[in-house]
Amino acid sequence: MIPELGHFALALALALSCAQAAFGLVGPWRGMPRLMAATPPLAAGALLATAVTFGCLMWSFAVNDTSVSNVAQNSHSAKPMLYKLTATWGSHEGSMVLWVLILALCGGAVAGFGRDLPSALKARVLAVLGLVGVGFFAFILGTSNPFDRLWPPPPDGQGLNPVLQDPGLAFHPPLLYLGYVGCAVTFAFAVAALIEGRVDAAWGRWVRPWALAAWSFLTLGIALGSWWAYYELGWGGYWFWDPVENASLLPWLAGCALLHSAVVVEKREALKTWTVFLALLAFGLSLLGTFLVRSGVLNSVHAFASDPTRGVFILGLLMLYVGGGFALFAWRAAAMTPTGVFAPLSREGSLVLNNLLLCSIAAVVLAGTLYPMFADLLLGQKISVGPPFFNTALLPLAVPLIGAMAVGAVLPWKRARLFPALQRLWWAALGGFAALLLCLALEGARIGPALGFAAGAWVVLGALADIADRLALFSRPRAALARALSLPRSAWGGAVAHSGMGVLILGLAGMGLATDRLALLKPGESAELAGYTWQLDGLESAQGPNYSARRASVSVLDEGRLVAALAPEKRSFPVGRATTTEAAIHTSWLSDLYAVLGDERDGAAVLRLHHNPLAPWIWIGAAIMALGGALSLSDRRVRVSAPAPKAVRGGEARA
Amino acid sequence: MTRKRRRLNVLLLCGLGLGSATALTLTAFQDNLVFFRSPSDIAREAPPPNRAFRLGGLVENGSLQREAGPDGRPAARFRVTDGASTLSVTYAGILPDLFREGQGVVALGTMGPDGSFRASEVLARHDETYMPPEVADALKRSGHWNPAEGGAPPAASWNRLDPETRPARAAGGGSDGG
Numbered sequence: 001m002i003p004e005l006g007h008f009a010l011a012l013a014l015a016l017s018c019a020q021a022a023f024g025l026v027g028p029w030r031g032m033p034r035l036m037a038a039t040p041p042l043a044a045g046a047l048l049a050t051a052v053t054f055g056c057l058m059w060s061f062a063v064n065d066t067s068v069s070n071v072a073q074n075s076h077s078a079k080p081m082l083y084k085l086t087a088t089w090g091s092h093e094g095s096m097v098l099w100v101l102i103l104a105l106c107g108g109a110v111a112g113f114g115r116d117l118p119s120a121l122k123a124r125v126l127a128v129l130g131l132v133g134v135g136f137f138a139f140i141l142g143t144s145n146p147f148d149r150l151w152p153p154p155p156d157g158q159g160l161n162p163v164l165q166d167p168g169l170a171f172h173p174p175l176l177y178l179g180y181v182g183c184a185v186t187f188a189f190a191v192a193a194l195i196e197g198r199v200d201a202a203w204g205r206w207v208r209p210w211a212l213a214a215w216s217f218l219t220l221g222i223a224l225g226s227w228w229a230y231y232e233l234g235w236g237g238y239w240f241w242d243p244v245e246n247a248s249l250l251p252w253l254a255g256c257a258l259l260h261s262a263v264v265v266e267k268r269e270a271l272k273t274w275t276v277f278l279a280l281l282a283f284g285l286s287l288l289g290t291f292l293v294r295s296g297v298l299n300s301v302h303a304f305a306s307d308p309t310r311g312v313f314i315l316g317l318l319m320l321y322v323g324g325g326f327a328l329f330a331w332r333a334a335a336m337t338p339t340g341v342f343a344p345l346s347r348e349g350s351l352v353l354n355n356l357l358l359c360s361i362a363a364v365v366l367a368g369t370l371y372p373m374f375a376d377l378l379l380g381q382k383i384s385v386g387p388p389f390f391n392t393a394l395l396p397l398a399v400p401l402i403g404a405m406a407v408g409a410v411l412p413w414k415r416a417r418l419f420p421a422l423q424r425l426w427w428a429a430l431g432g433f434a435a436l437l438l439c440l441a442l443e444g445a446r447i448g449p450a451l452g453f454a455a456g457a458w459v460v461l462g463a464l465a466d467i468a469d470r471l472a473l474f475s476r477p478r479a480a481l482a483r484a485l486s487l488p489r490s491a492w493g494g495a496v497a498h499s500g501m502g503v504l505i506l507g508l509a510g511m512g513l514a515t516d517r518l519a520l521l522k523p524g525e526s527a528e529l530a531g532y533t534w535q536l537d538g539l540e541s542a543q544g545p546n547y548s549a550r551r552a553s554v555s556v557l558d559e560g561r562l563v564a565a566l567a568p569e570k571r572s573f574p575v576g577r578a579t580t581t582e583a584a585i586h587t588s589w590l591s592d593l594y595a596v597l598g599d600e601r602d603g604a605a606v607l608r609l610h611h612n613p614l615a616p617w618i619w620i621g622a623a624i625m626a627l628g629g630a631l632s633l634s635d636r637r638v639r640v641s642a643p644a645p646k647a648v649r650g651g652e653a654r655a
Numbered sequence: 656m657t658r659k660r661r662r663l664n665v666l667l668l669c670g671l672g673l674g675s676a677t678a679l680t681l682t683a684f685q686d687n688l689v690f691f692r693s694p695s696d697i698a699r700e701a702p703p704p705n706r707a708f709r710l711g712g713l714v715e716n717g718s719l720q721r722e723a724g725p726d727g728r729p730a731a732r733f734r735v736t737d738g739a740s741t742l743s744v745t746y747a748g749i750l751p752d753l754f755r756e757g758q759g760v761v762a763l764g765t766m767g768p769d770g771s772f773r774a775s776e777v778l779a780r781h782d783e784t785y786m787p788p789e790v791a792d793a794l795k796r797s798g799h800w801n802p803a804e805g806g807a808p809p810a811a812s813w814n815r816l817d818p819e820t821r822p823a824r825a826a827g828g829g830s831d832g833g
Contacts, residue, residue, distance in 0.1 A: 384688075385689065386763070396675070397675075517728075518749070570752075581749075598749035598750070606729045
């Protein structure tokens with residue numbers, strides 16, 4: 001009964017979305033205020049229906065209703081409750097339901113919080129969101145119904161892939177989807193603006209919070225995925241340039257460019273056409289990501305759906321939305337007269353550089369991700385593109401981006417001179433140079449990591465220098481506190497996000513110094529790595545809620561003093577007959593001690609030991625970046641969406 | 656500077672950015688494309704030494720030996736087959752959880768001086784019925800699976816089939832598929 005209710009609610013949501021799209025498009029076109037006024041309630045209705053759908057699906061998982069084939073394939077009664085609930089989006093069908101739930105949430109948020117939006121723009125934005133919803137509801141109903149029944153029901157389910165039974169991964173898809181779908185809202189704003197043929201500062205002001213929110217969620221989602229790969233896959237790495245990872249990185253890069261260029265639209269009414277283009281691009285790339293992950297074109301842990309009809313359907317949706325968006329862009333973009341003119345050396349000039357570099361990086365990542373697919377399809381060659389490609393191709397683009405990151409933030413709008421800006425940053429440069437020398441002195445001739453430390457220090461200190469300068473911390477320290485309180489949150493947010501990037505770069509540089517070794521140890525024996533003695537104390541069997549495990553106890557000693565006790569495990573799950581490797585990690589926040597248990601032979605165990613300096617900083621940096629986004633979002637001027645008067649006060653002049 | 660000239664400058668800058676991105680991509684492609692080879696491909700044409708490639712096939716049943724390497728590091732030695740040819744592989748490291756004899760495997764590495772494959776990475780993900788598409792393709796090319804005759808036979812049986820018994824197996828595959 002409950003699954004049928006969910007199925008019905010899903011169909012209802014499709015119908016409501018159709019109405020939302022039709023009313024929202026026809027209303028402003030024919031000048032019918034009643035149709036326009038009907039769109040927000042329709043969006044709320046679609047949200048309610050989708051929430052009911054999601055709730056029904058979750059309920060089926062919670063009670064382990066194996067007559068629903070989705071539950072039978074992806075769940076098991078012996079699974080802990082948390083993973084029963086998160087299995088709701090662990091399968092292909094369920095994750096698409098989550099996708100539309102978040103889309104409906106965004107529609108509801110635009111309807112609920114967009115009171116200050118002009119009613120025509122609001123109706124059109126909701127219409128475009130409705131259109132996107134129609135496509136995806138139809139996709140779910142047509143190709144991947146989550147409520148399909150099985151008869152007779154199997155006695156129990158087949159279990160969720162044990163690699164996915166993990167708290168980090170349980171929340172990775174929702175965060176990532178919040179980011180992906182947030183891009184749908186900026187897309188809707190861009191399409192609405194194209195239909196209206198008008199983009200102004202107010203538009204930039206409405207788009208920026210959505211771009212910021214989407215970007216922050218994407219940052220968190222990607223970081224969580226990378227962290228999961230680090231501790232769960234047990235390879236000791238954090239980023240593999242896997243096509244699926246790239247698929248999430250691409251919208252992140254476009255979103256990052258978008259949120260910077262939206263600032264220019266808001267402050268200077270320049271780069272309008274470009275910003276609209278970026279908004280279309282960001283959503284196109286998130287749809288591409290969905291397509292790559294969901295269609296089974298790629299092989300990875302994510303590609304559990306390899307049904308060609310699904311791939312074709314999503315490809316069709318991708319063509320429709322992105323093709324339609326870009327066609328509209330080609331047709332209408334000329335109508336948006338550019339107004340802003342600016343000098344190359346200015347805040348907006350540096351933001352153009354940022355956009356240029358970010359888009360070039362995105363283009364390289366896209367080429368590297370898609371080329372193997374095209375080579376297979378067109379040339380019949382089996383090719384893969386690995387980390388060496390991305391490292392060599394992206395480094396020359398990342399260096400100017402990071403170099404300009406600190407400089408751009410201290411340049412004033414309109415017209416700037418380089419020398420005063422560099423004067424503000426001299427001690428950041430000095431700090432970067434010191435980090436370089438320090439690394440070379442401590443670690444020997446490791447030029448890559450040393451440059452990484454220099455870059456990280458430069459970005460962090462550059463962000464600090466920016467804030468110190470705005471507060472006049474050194475010239476008038478007594479007034480600094482008052483200035484700190486009056487400094488807009490978006491200024492803080494920008495500096496915090498930039499410093500987060502710096503922390504992340506420091507983490508990457510630290511991981512450049514990581515060392516590892518393999519050791520075949522009998523209990524009582526020990527191996528040396530990174531100045532520590534790693535001693536295998538014993539091997540034992542252990543029993544978990546739905547698995548049995550072999551566990552090694554490893555003590556890490558520093559000159560006889562116990563630093564950490566690690567217990568890496570190898571778990572085997574009888575349901576699904578799968579084994580997973582549980583790495584044991586001890587973090588001191590400055591470095592990770594990381595041990596993986598391999599196979600055992602003749603009483604000895606193969607252990608892979610890693611020493612990863614600064615590894616946690618990668619994810620801390622990403623969290624700081626997202627925090628910067630949140631700070632920016634909490635800015636009063638972002639929330640109050642009415643266009644503020646253009647009066648420029650001292651503190652806000654460069655904000 | 657006039658408006659037109661400024662816009663020209665911006666366009667030039669964009670061109671420069673895109674151009675450099677393209678140039679970077681192409682040079683990086685030249686050096687870093689990793690080709691996929693099956694044991695038959697290598698038997699036909701030895702790949703250049705020191706150039707990394709990916710080797711795919713099935714792990715031959717009974718070929719896995721775990722040993723300690725010359726420096727005491729644990730190593731694994733196994734043979735990869737696509738039915739027509741086999742190649743021996745050495746790998747110093749922990750084999751992935753889903754590595755099994757008789758199942759598909761993809762390894763990244765280079766040819767060693769002794770004619771064996773030195774793997775730096777061994778990938779065996781997915782579940783045990785999964786066949787990496789490259790491996791499936793290599794098996795098709797080596798004549799061990801004709802998709803027109805039905806679905807793929809169970810992966811574990813593929814490496815035990817030598818080309819002489821192919822017709823019988825093909826019939827079996829057909830009935831499996833039907």
